[in-house]
Amino acid sequence: MANGLSKRIFTFLMLISLVAVALNLLATVEAQNKKKPRRDVPIVKGLSWSFYQKACPKVEKIIRKELKKVFKNDIGLAAAILRIHFHDCFVQGCEGSVLLDGSASGPGEQSSIPNLTLRQAAFVVINNLRALVHKQCGQVVSCSDTLALAARDSVVLSGGPDYDVPLGRRDSLAFASQNTTLNNLPPPFAKASQLITDFANRNLNITDLVALSGGHTIGIAHCPSFTGRLYPNQDPTMNKFFANSLKRTCPTANSSNTQVNDIRSPDVFDNKYYVDLMNRQGLFTSDQDLFVDKRTRGIVESFAIDKKLFFDHFAVAMIKMGQMSVLTGSQGEIRSNCSARNTGSFMSVLEEGILEEALSMI
Ligand code: HEM
Ligand SMILES: *[C@@H]1O[C@H](CO)[C@@H](O)[C@H](O)[C@H]1NC(C)=O
Ligand SMILES: *[C@@H]1O[C@H](CO)[C@@H](O)[C@H](O)[C@H]1NC(C)=O
């Protein structure tokens, strides 16, 4: 009798543990499916896919969680952050110079150069992320890494593709002058030919160019960035109805009004930007000419009809762009305030021990 009961209890317990094991397996499989794909992109020396695994294992979670809250209030900040990362990488490399108060397009000076208006509020978000990460892990995560992760999350939380970001960037000590900034950022009136050359000089090919321009599937622009296509003469490559609507938004060339970049789905990271281009509703010359130029037109069409194809190429191109002229190892520093260089040598002494620990994990 007692034997029969314990047998039944035993069977029952076995069943429960089997179910538990099965559930566990299922959960693992699901977690693996959910895990963002690691794109097949070579990474530069000094960066690593698991740079903060020991020093700050939660850094990605902290950033994603905070940005979810931030974007619930203002999804426009996702576009602003993505653009700041692009500017950071194109001017002197992804080393956080754009975040420095005093850089030509940095916080406090965004209005000094026309067409380079970076949103002040986005700089505040980066500094807040920096403070949150700092509080949890100490001064181990750079501002440039924080920005690269925040840009990735801006894409993801707007509906775009997820991807792993190689980490280990250090922050620059040098500002970006107005000349350096202007010389390195392509202007909105650039034609595809110029963009192709510009991007090729940075080891970004025409697929990367077309994919990265898809960043304009979110965000806004100020009238002076595109009114050269309306006044005094209307750009013939622009759809007439679209031009008329833009003229209502920008009654004068210098109007301070704004226009969404992607009229079909302004706040959603999708492939509608390419549909806009095919309908001659691209906002900048640099956008529309990608559909005019024979070398890039086919790529625009392929992205317009295949969102997954666009997403895959965008993720790869972002990882490539995110590694341009990075500072690693003992170069640069880990800023304590993203808007300013560290003062005094105490911090740099402190950093070195932490840096060695991080490097030993690569
Ligand atoms: C290909 C050359 C590019 C040119 C000529 C260009 C030019 C511009 C211009 C003129 C604006 C509007 C600025 C304003 O008037 O407020 C803008 C906005 C924007 N750009 Fe680009 N861009 C380029 C590439 C990129 C790339 C590679 C990305 C990111 C992957 C990007 C992401 C954005 C975003 C998200 C906005 C909206 C920002 C906001 O809403 O605050 N752009 N771009
Ligand atoms: C900046 O560029 C302008 C023209 O492109 C040039 O005249 C000027 O000397 C440059 N300034 C510096 C500090 O290099
Ligand atoms: C550009 O490079 C990417 C990988 O980085 C590759 O997938 C793509 O095919 C290349 N495109 C061209 C036109 O070479």
Ligand SMILES: *[C@@H]1O[C@H](CO)[C@@H](O)[C@H](O)[C@H]1NC(C)=O
């Ligand atoms: C800003 O855009 C307008 C119109 O496309 C152009 O005339 C002007 O030169 C641009 N300025 C800069 C600094 O790119």
Ligand SMILES: *[C@@H]1O[C@H](CO)[C@@H](O)[C@H](O)[C@H]1NC(C)=O
């Ligand atoms: C736009 O503003 C610039 C200077 O800010 C000025 O030189 C130009 O004449 C203005 N253009 C128009 C059409 O108002």
Ligand SMILES: *[C@@H]1O[C@H](CO)[C@@H](O)[C@H](O)[C@H]1NC(C)=O
């Ligand atoms: C960060 O640096 C900027 C620029 O120097 C300064 O205005 C700001 O007060 C600093 N923030 C903190 C929290 O120290």
